[in-house]
Amino acid sequence: MTHNINHLAIVVPNLDEALHFWRDALGLNLARTEENPDEKVNIAFVEAGSSHIELLQPTDPESGIARYMEKRGAGMHHVCIEVEDIEATMQRLREHNIELINDTPKTRPTDQIRYAFIHPRSTNGVLVELYELP
Amino acid sequence: MTHNINHLAIVVPNLDEALHFWRDALGLNLARTEENPDEKVNIAFVEAGSSHIELLQPTDPESGIARYMEKRGAGMHHVCIEVEDIEATMQRLREHNIELINDTPKTRPTDQIRYAFIHPRSTNGVLVELYELP
Numbered sequence: 001m002t003h004n005i006n007h008l009a010i011v012v013p014n015l016d017e018a019l020h021f022w023r024d025a026l027g028l029n030l031a032r033t034e035e036n037p038d039e040k041v042n043i044a045f046v047e048a049g050s051s052h053i054e055l056l057q058p059t060d061p062e063s064g065i066a067r068y069m070e071k072r073g074a075g076m077h078h079v080c081i082e083v084e085d086i087e088a089t090m091q092r093l094r095e096h097n098i099e100l101i102n103d104t105p106k107t108r109p110t111d112q113i114r115y116a117f118i119h120p121r122s123t124n125g126v127l128v129e130l131y132e133l134p
Numbered sequence: 135m136t137h138n139i140n141h142l143a144i145v146v147p148n149l150d151e152a153l154h155f156w157r158d159a160l161g162l163n164l165a166r167t168e169e170n171p172d173e174k175v176n177i178a179f180v181e182a183g184s185s186h187i188e189l190l191q192p193t194d195p196e197s198g199i200a201r202y203m204e205k206r207g208a209g210m211h212h213v214c215i216e217v218e219d220i221e222a223t224m225q226r227l228r229e230h231n232i233e234l235i236n237d238t239p240k241t242r243p244t245d246q247i248r249y250a251f252i253h254p255r256s257t258n259g260v261l262v263e264l265y266e267l268p
Contacts, residue, residue, distance in 0.1 A: 003162050004183030005139055008213060012258045021257050025230035026215070026223070028137050048215060049138030050184055075259035076210040079142060081160070081182060089160065096159035123155050124146045125209035 006080040006131045007045070009054040011069045015044050018055045022046045028053065041065055078117075078127035086114050086132035098122040105132065140214040140265045141179070143188040145203045149178050152189045156180045162187065175199055212251075212261035220248050220266035232256040239266065 012018040015033070022028050028046040035042050040063035044055040056077060058066035068077065083089040086105045093100060101117035108115065112134040120127050146152040149167070156162050162180040169176050174197035178189040190211060192200035202211065217223040220239045227234060235251035242249065246268040254261050 002183065003160075003181065005142065005185050008139065008142060010258065010260055018258055020230065021232060025227050025232045026137075026262075027217075027226065028215075047137065049136065051139050073259050075254075076213070079210070081162075083161075092161065093159050096154065098155060098159045120209075124144065124152055125207050126144055128160075 002084075004082045005051045006082050006129075007052040007054040008048075008079050009056055009077045009129075010075065011056045011058070011065055011077045012074050013057065013069070015042055015055055015057045018057075019044060019046070022053060022055065035059075039063070039065070078129050080115075080129040080131055082131045082133060084132070086116060086130050089130060090116060093118065093122075105130075136218075138216045139185040140216050140263075141186040141188040142182075142213050143190055143211045143263075144209065145190045145192070145199055145211045146208050147191065147203070149176055149189055149191045152191075153178060153180075156187060156189065169193075173197070173199070212263050214249075214263040214265055216265045216267060218266070220250060220264055223264060224250060227252065227256075239264075 019030065023030050023046055028048060031045040031047050031052060033044045040058060040060040042057045042059055045052045056065060058069060060066060090100060099119040099122045101119050105114040105116045114132040116130050118128040153164065157164050157180055162182060165179040165181050165186060167178045174192060174194040176191045176193055179186045190199060192203060194200060224234060233253035233256045235253050239248040239250045248266040250264050252262040
């Protein structure tokens, strides 16, 4: 599906408490949890149709995501949109004077997904991630 | 699809400027626009896979949505999740001590969608809407 919402990321103080709502009360399936020591977050992915809700719990108060939560409060953090060709998309964004956080796509070693972030200054305050699936 | 993200709503100061990003630069299709004088917003729906991005521009500075934007800034406002049986879902939420904004589902006269909102106090600051499609 074109431009599928791959995931909506939500920063939370506590994964168990967040899963009480999303899984136990609302009834979404927990797909998996993972620890990401590089980004200093623990993550739970719950299934929402062809998308996931990605719950992010900071594990280090000095990390970027912890400081975001300290400043803005818990809540929606970013939305990730799938694109067919991330480099062509980034080129078109630049031509429309949209500011990118990453100059070139990064590649996740675990699953070969290529990704890049768009700056919230260009999107009315919404941090948008792009995914090109392998 | 179970628990599909029906839409992600984003409050913006100006629809044309928001469409410059979502439609012209990122390439999402504009599905439709509508004026909602009751809620005092103009709305543009852009397609994102099986979901929509719902762009909300307040039309009256005294409205709830305008005051939200004044206080919190532009950005993601709520996420809407589709459920099979909204009353059963609301009952299960209550049993898990989740606070609802609406005691009973409302029905939109235009399309017969039944909907209700969950209070952000119970969801780490995320305003969640439920849809039961007709």
